[in-house]
Amino acid sequence: MRKVEVCFSPELIHLFDLEGKIVVVVDIFRATSTMVAALASGVEEIIPFADLEACRLMQDKGFLIGGERNGLTAPGFEMGNSPVAYLDGSYVGCKLAMTTTNGTQAIEKSLKAEEVLIGAFPNLKATVSHIQAQSKDVLIHCAGWKGHFNLEDSLYAGALVKSLESTHESSEDGALAMSMLFEKVGHNLKGFLSQASHAKRLQNHGIERDIDFCLTLDLYEIVVKLDDRGFLVKV
Amino acid sequence: MRKVEVCFSPELIHLFDLEGKIVVVVDIFRATSTMVAALASGVEEIIPFADLEACRLMQDKGFLIGGERNGLTAPGFEMGNSPVAYLDGSYVGCKLAMTTTNGTQAIEKSLKAEEVLIGAFPNLKATVSHIQAQSKDVLIHCAGWKGHFNLEDSLYAGALVKSLESTHESSEDGALAMSMLFEKVGHNLKGFLSQASHAKRLQNHGIERDIDFCLTLDLYEIVVKLDDRGFLVKV
Numbered sequence: 391m392r393k394v395e396v397c398f399s400p401e402l403i404h405l406f407d408l409e410g411k412i413v414v415v416v417d418i419f420r421a422t423s424t425m426v427a428a429l430a431s432g433v434e435e436i437i438p439f440a441d442l443e444a445c446r447l448m449q450d451k452g453f454l455i456g457g458e459r460n461g462l463t464a465p466g467f468e469m470g471n472s473p474v475a476y477l478d479g480s481y482v483g484c485k486l487a488m489t490t491t492n493g494t495q496a497i498e499k500s501l502k503a504e505e506v507l508i509g510a511f512p513n514l515k516a517t518v519s520h521i522q523a524q525s526k527d528v529l530i531h532c533a534g535w536k537g538h539f540n541l542e543d544s545l546y547a548g549a550l551v552k553s554l555e556s557t558h559e560s561s562e563d564g565a566l567a568m569s570m571l572f573e574k575v576g577h578n579l580k581g582f583l584s585q586a587s588h589a590k591r592l593q594n595h596g597i598e599r600d601i602d603f604c605l606t607l608d609l610y611e612i613v614v615k616l617d618d619r620g621f622l623v624k625v
Numbered sequence: 626m627r628k629v630e631v632c633f634s635p636e637l638i639h640l641f642d643l644e645g646k647i648v649v650v651v652d653i654f655r656a657t658s659t660m661v662a663a664l665a666s667g668v669e670e671i672i673p674f675a676d677l678e679a680c681r682l683m684q685d686k687g688f689l690i691g692g693e694r695n696g697l698t699a700p701g702f703e704m705g706n707s708p709v710a711y712l713d714g715s716y717v718g719c720k721l722a723m724t725t726t727n728g729t730q731a732i733e734k735s736l737k738a739e740e741v742l743i744g745a746f747p748n749l750k751a752t753v754s755h756i757q758a759q760s761k762d763v764l765i766h767c768a769g770w771k772g773h774f775n776l777e778d779s780l781y782a783g784a785l786v787k788s789l790e791s792t793h794e795s796s797e798d799g800a801l802a803m804s805m806l807f808e809k810v811g812h813n814l815k816g817f818l819s820q821a822s823h824a825k826r827l828q829n830h831g832i833e834r835d836i837d838f839c840l841t842l843d844l845y846e847i848v849v850k851l852d853d854r855g856f857l858v859k860v
Contacts, residue, residue: 398774401637405772537640539633541798563776563822567806570817574809582805587798 393527394554396547396564399534400496412526413503414517414550417533418510418542419588420471421493422614423604424456426510427473429624430610432482436622439489440498448487456488461591464489473603496533497616503529508614508622509546511579511607518553520613520625528558530565541586542604545579548572579605628762629789631782631799634769635731647761648738649752649785652768653745653777654823655706656728657849658839659691661745662708664859665845667717671857674724675733683722691723696826699724708838731768732851738764743849743857744781746814746842753788755848755860763793765800776821777839780814783807814840 397403416422425436439445442457442464449455456469463470471490500506509517530550532543548568551560560566575582583589612624632638651657660671674680677692677699684690691704698705706725735741744752756763765785767778783803786795795801810817818824827836847859
C-alpha cells in the first residue's frame with residue numbers, strides 16, 4: 391500500500407524525504423484556494439513567488455500581480471489574495487504572478503518532490519482521483535501561519551488522508567491524528583474553524599465570503615500542479 | 626482568562642514566547658514518564674542532560690546514570706529509559722543523571738520559561754492543580770520524535786488543555802485541535818496509540834509494560850519541576 395504523511399509547517403519540511411513523492415501544498419486561508427479559484431475561472435497560469443519584490447517586477451512582463459502579506463493586499467499590487475475576486479471571469483486568459491505570506495513559501499520548499507499539487511477544498515475530490523491514478527507516496531505540506539501549525543490546513547490534510555484511505559496508509563502520526571480529527575469535526579468544518587486563529591484574523595478583515603468559499607467542497611473538477619517551468623497550471 | 630498553547634516540536638519552540646509562562650515538557654514514551662516514576666518512587670533528584678557524554682561523566686560524581694538513544698539503553702549506562710525500572714523502590718535516595726533522544730533536549734530548549742514542569746499521564750491531575758493555583762499562561766512543549774509531531778505527546782497536550790478549560794483558554798490552533806482529538810479518542814488512549822509510530826517502535830523493543838505504565842492516569846500526587854539549580858525535583 392502507498393503511504394501518506396503530513397508536515398504541519400514549512401519549518402519542519404526538512405525532516406521529510408520529498409523525492410519520488412507527490413507533495414500537496416495547502417494554504418486554505420487563502421493562497422491555495424485562490425490559486426484553484428483563479429485557474430478554474432479562466433486564469434491561464436500562475437507563477438508563485440516567495441519574494442514580494444520579485445513578484446512585483448512581473449507586472450512589466452504583462453502579468454497580473456497578486457500580493458498579500460499578513461492577510462492584506464501588499465501595497466502597489468493589483469490583486470490581494472481573495473479567491474472570490476476571480477469568480478466572475480474578469481481574468482480569463484490572464485497570466486498571474488502571485489506571492490503570499492505562507493503559501494508561496496511552502497511551494498518553494500516543495501520543489502524536490504516528483505510532483506507538486508495545490509490543494510484546496512473546492513477541488514478535493516479531483517485531487518484525490520488524480521493521486522489515486524498514480525502509484526506514488528504522498529506528503530501533505532501545510533503552509534501554516536508563519537511557521538505555526540494551523541487548523542484549516544491540518545483539517546484539509548485530515549480530509550485528504552481520509553479520502554485516500556483505500557489506497558494510502560497513514561504511515562505517520564500527523565496523518566493519523568488529522569484523519570481522526572476530521573472524522574470528528576468534518577461535518578461542521580465552518581463552525582469548528584470559526585474558532586481558528588487565522589479565521590479570526592480574516593474575519594477582522596471583513597472577508598466572510600472568502601472563508602465560505604475556501605470551505606466549500608468539490609466545486610471544480612480541475613487539478614492544479616506545478617509544471618516543469620515552475621508555473622501552476624490546471625490539468 | 627489565562628491562555629494555553631501547544632508546541633508540537635522542539636524545532637518550532639523558537640516561534641513561541643516562553644517568558645513569564647509555565648512550560649510543560651512532555652515526552653510520554655518515555656522520558657517524562659520515567660522522570661515522574663523515578664521521583665515518585667524515591668529518587669531524590671534528576672539532572673537532565675541533552676548531551677550523552679556530559680551525562681556519562683556524572684557517574685564519577687556519585688550519580689546513577691540513565692541514558693537512552695533511539696529507544697535503547699545507551700552503551701555503558703546503568704539505566705535506560707524505562708519507568709518501571711524504578712517502581713520497586715530500589716533507587717530510593719539516589720541522584721539520577723539522565724539523557725534521552727528527545728525529552729532532555731526539549732527541557733534544554735525550555736529554560737527561558739518562568740517555570741518548567743515535567744508532564745506525564747501518571748501525574749496529570751496533580752499537574753493541573755499546580756497550574757491552576759497560579760495565574761500564569763501555559764505552553765505545552767511536546768518533545769516529539771527527532772523533530773516530528775507525535776501522537777502520544779500531542780494527546781497528552783490535548784488532555785491537559787481539556788483539564789485546564791475552566792481556567793485557561795485555547796488561544797492557539799494546536800491547543801484547539803488536540804483538545805478536540807482527545808475528546809474523540811481519550812476513552813481509548815491505548816487502542817488509538819497502538820497505531821502511533823513510536824508505540825510501534827517500542828513494541829519492537831518488547832516493552833509493553835512501559836507503554837501500559839506511561840498511559841496510566843493519576844497514579845501519583847506529585848508535581849515535577851525544574852528547580853533553580855536545573856535539577857528536577859518533586860513538589
